[in-house]
Amino acid sequence: MPIPSLPAEGGCRCGRVRLRISAKPLLTMACHCTGCQKMSSSAYSLSAAIPADGFEITKGEPVIGGLHGASKHYFCGYCMSWMFTRPEGLDWFVNLRPTMLYDPAWFTPFVETWTSEKLPWAETPALHSYAALPAFEEYDGLVAEYAKSQA
Numbered sequence: 801m802p803i804p805s806l807p808a809e810g811g812c813r814c815g816r817v818r819l820r821i822s823a824k825p826l827l828t829m830a831c832h833c834t835g836c837q838k839m840s841s842s843a844y845s846l847s848a849a850i851p852a853d854g855f856e857i858t859k860g861e862p863v864i865g866g867l868h869g870a871s872k873h874y875f876c877g878y879c880m881s882w883m884f885t886r887p888e889g890l891d892w893f894v895n896l897r898p899t900m901l902y903d904p905a906w907f908t909p910f911v912e913t914w915t916s917e918k919l920p921w922a923e924t925p926a927l928h929s930y931a932a933l934p935a936f937e938e939y940d941g942l943v944a945e946y947a948k949s950q951a
């Protein structure tokens with residue numbers, strides 16, 4: 801699997817919020833859940849789990865959107881691009897929407913989740929598919945396998 805060349809810069813549709821990543825993703829994902837369908841206005845969302853200390857906002861101030869719940873979904877307050885998510889209780893990584901990067905061509909989803917809610921035609925090249933989410937104890941193995949696939 802290809803990896804981004806680092807550091808990699810990105811921004812929202814209008815450019816008022818910009819970001820930089822300086823660490824490789826721990827895992828790449830596509831999520832077919834109906835919540836992601838709503839927020840992405842599409843069939844599924846894309847996530848690259850970036851270690852939190854390798855992720856920074858370099859311009860602007862993203863705002864909270866979505867359900868305003870325990871998992872924080874960050875948007876540009878002007879163009880409303882859904883930029884990244886800080887998942888509840890998992891503060892060591894940030895789920896970046898990889899299409900915010902100026903060059904997202906390296907991205908392919910390694911894992912897909914919530915296929916039980918997917919649109920009938922929606923397919924991804926993910927190697928691992930889950931009807932809902934992987935069990936919590938499966939993540940270490942997935943992260944290790946993803947890292948090996950990048951080596």
Ligand SMILES: [Zn+2]
Pocket residue numbers: 812813814815816817876877878879880881
């Ligand atoms: Zn914007």
Ligand SMILES: [Zn+2]
Pocket residue numbers: 831832833834835836837845914
């Ligand atoms: Zn989802």
